[in-house]
Amino acid sequence: xxxxxxxxxxxxxxxxxxxxxxxxxxxxxxxxxxxxxxxxxxxxxxxxxxxxxxxxxxxxxxxxxxxxxxxxxxxxxxxxxxxxxxxxxxxxxxxxxxxxxxxxxxxxxxxxxxxxxxxxxxxxxxxxxxxxxxxxxxxxxxxxxxxxxxxxxxxxxxxxxxxxxxxxxxxxxxxxxxxxxxxxxxxxxxxxxxxxxxxxxxxxxxxxxxxxxxxxxxxxxxxxxxxxxxxxxxxxxxxxxxxxxxxxxxxxxxxxxxxxxxxxxxxxxxxxxxxxxxxxxxxxxxxxxxxxxxxxxxxxxxxxxxxxxxxxxxxxxxxxxxxxxxxxxxxxxxxxxxxxxxxxxxxxxxxxxxxxxxxxxxxxxxxxxxxxxxxxxxxxxxxxxxxxxxxxxxxxxxxxxxxxxxxxxxxxxxxx
Numbered sequence: 001x002x003x004x005x006x007x008x009x010x011x012x013x014x015x016x017x018x019x020x021x022x023x024x025x026x027x028x029x030x031x032x033x034x035x036x037x038x039x040x041x042x043x044x045x046x047x048x049x050x051x052x053x054x055x056x057x058x059x060x061x062x063x064x065x066x067x068x069x070x071x072x073x074x075x076x077x078x079x080x081x082x083x084x085x086x087x088x089x090x091x092x093x094x095x096x097x098x099x100x101x102x103x104x105x106x107x108x109x110x111x112x113x114x115x116x117x118x119x120x121x122x123x124x125x126x127x128x129x130x131x132x133x134x135x136x137x138x139x140x141x142x143x144x145x146x147x148x149x150x151x152x153x154x155x156x157x158x159x160x161x162x163x164x165x166x167x168x169x170x171x172x173x174x175x176x177x178x179x180x181x182x183x184x185x186x187x188x189x190x191x192x193x194x195x196x197x198x199x200x201x202x203x204x205x206x207x208x209x210x211x212x213x214x215x216x217x218x219x220x221x222x223x224x225x226x227x228x229x230x231x232x233x234x235x236x237x238x239x240x241x242x243x244x245x246x247x248x249x250x251x252x253x254x255x256x257x258x259x260x261x262x263x264x265x266x267x268x269x270x271x272x273x274x275x276x277x278x279x280x281x282x283x284x285x286x287x288x289x290x291x292x293x294x295x296x297x298x299x300x301x302x303x304x305x306x307x308x309x310x311x312x313x314x315x316x317x318x319x320x321x322x323x324x325x326x327x328x329x330x331x332x333x334x335x336x337x338x339x340x341x342x343x344x345x346x347x348x349x350x351x352x353x354x355x356x357x358x359x360x361x362x363x364x365x366x367x368x369x370x371x372x373x374x375x376x377x378x379x380x381x382x383x384x385x386x387x388x389x390x391x392x393x394x395x396x397x398x399x400x401x402x403x404x405x406x407x408x409x410x411x412x413x414x415x416x
Contacts, residue, residue: 004181007173008191011113011138014168019089019110019136021167026134027083033161034079037126040157041072047149048122055146060314061120063249065147075126082130082380088402089136103409108402110136112193115185116383117142117207119199122150127381129158129172134380135401140192142175142185144199186211196396198384201311216392218384220311221251221339223369226328226354227267228345229260235366236344237270243342243368245278248315251385252340252372255312257319258328264321265291272297281316283307288319309335325350329357336360338387340369361387361394 021029037044048067055062067075094106114137118124125141132139143151151174159169175185186195186207194214197207201220208215225243227236243254259267268288272295275282283303284292292300307318308331322328332341342364343354351365362372362385372395374382379397386392392400 004175004184005188005191007170007175008113008140008185008188010168010170011140011173012191014170015110015112015138017168018133018138018171021136021165023087025165026087026136029133029161029165029167030079030083030130032164033130033158034076034083036157036161037072037076037079037154040153041069044072044150044153045069047153050149051122051147060249061146063247064120065122065150067122067150071123075123078127078375078381079130081375082134082398085134085380085398087134087136088399091402093404100413101411102413105407105409106404107407109405111401111403113138113140113191114383114401115140115142115188115192115195115213117182117185117195117197117199117203119144119203120146121198122147122154124198124383125151125154125174126158128383129155131381131383131398131401133162133171135398137401138171140173140175140185142182143177145177148177183210186213189213196383216386216396217388218386218396220337220387221253221372221385222255222309222311222335222337223252223340223342224256224258224332224336225254225342225344225369226258226322226325226332227260227263228325228328228343228347228350229262230346230350231263231267231344232346232366233263233267233270236267237274239342239344239366239368240271241274243370244275244280244317245315246368246370249313250370251311252369253313254369255310255317256308256335257317258322258331259288259319260328261287261321261323264288265294268292268319269295275299278315283316283318285318285320287321291321292319311337325353329354332358339385340364340372342367342369361385 089108089110091108096104116128128139155174158172162169189212192213195211196216197204198218225240268291281299283301285303303318338360340362341358341360345351355363374395374397382395382397384396386396
């Protein structure tokens with residue numbers, strides 16, 4: 001394909017079809033799609049296996065690509081959750097009658113055509129389509145070549161349900177994976193209203209640097225957990241382990257542990273045996289290295305400068321010993337991607353300082369960063385975690401897929 005313009009024109013034309021669909025029909029459509037995905041689970045798995053077979057086992061993106069039966073059931077459950085959420089469009093935000101008799105109203109309306117560029121994650125295909133359908137938006141999806149077969153069957157199923165409900169199937173489209181066409185997507189200001197990149201830092205930077213369409217960044221997650229000297233160390237070790245190993249390939253997984261010098265020896269003695277069964281590679285600063293060597297932790301490396309501020313996306317993390325809250329906060333300010341940060345502490349004053357001073361979309365006290373997720377936060381699903389501050393921050397979900405529009409009713413008024 002030499003150009004995607006015909007596909008973008010079809011997407012734009014499909015806007016009326018999805019915008020005017022009654023709320024109950026949107027709900028019914030998503031629930032039917034949930035049922036279809038469950039029925040087609042074996043076929044989805046078969047197509048997913050085609051993609052998995054092409055990816056090396058050591059590639060950290062492989063876990064993101066994998067759709068197990070449980071994950072397919074989770075997709076269907078997410079569709080049910082989204083169907084049950086209120087439609088964020090067509091909400092009356094303001095109404096007033098002016099002295100000249102004009103009735104002025106402000107309402108929420110769909111953004112229009114939402115373009116999403118993403119890598120590996122086929123769950124994004126379903127999540128984005130569902131969120132856009134529920135909010136009356138069109139979506140054009142540019143997935144990666146590594147998930148081609150999985151994305152293709154998912155979009156085929158979605159389009160089948162759209163047609164069944166009398167909706168233009170072009171309201172959800174999968175664009176070609178040809179990289180030469182990405183620039184056309186990024187400059188299609190006439191057809192696409194917003195671009196959302198979801199993937200590696202390199203992908204996000206490329207989109208930010210080259211897009212003429214407004215961009216919402218769902219940024220890389222360089223996530224820290226700071227173990228403060230008053231922390232319950234058993235609790236801290238469990239939280240750090242969960243944040244690192246429960247699903248290391250996702251953006252809310254832990255990358256760097258900061259630990260107060262006063263408790264570093266005791267904490268690392270508790271942490272090492274919990275990380276050992278998962279063979280987590282630890283990149284430690286000089287003091288942490290010495291302490292972990294004393295624990296005879298085998299997967300140990302001397303940290304290099306580039307190991308801080310690094311999103312590992314695998315069973316690897318860095319560890320730094322700090323003198324106290326001031327140094328921990330300084331380190332986070334320097335290296336954070338402003339995604340998710342956590343403190344483990346029993347000192348309320350220190351915790352409040354951390355909450356107020358850390359500049360991130362989600363800040364935790366005594367909990368794992370792994371909870372930063374639209375579904376977990378009760379938002380049904382998410383397109384990604386926005387690390388910027390305009391329009392949306394944190395889970396970019398249903399409530400943020402609208403903008404505002406003014407409606408003015410008159411009876412012959414003219415302005416003098």
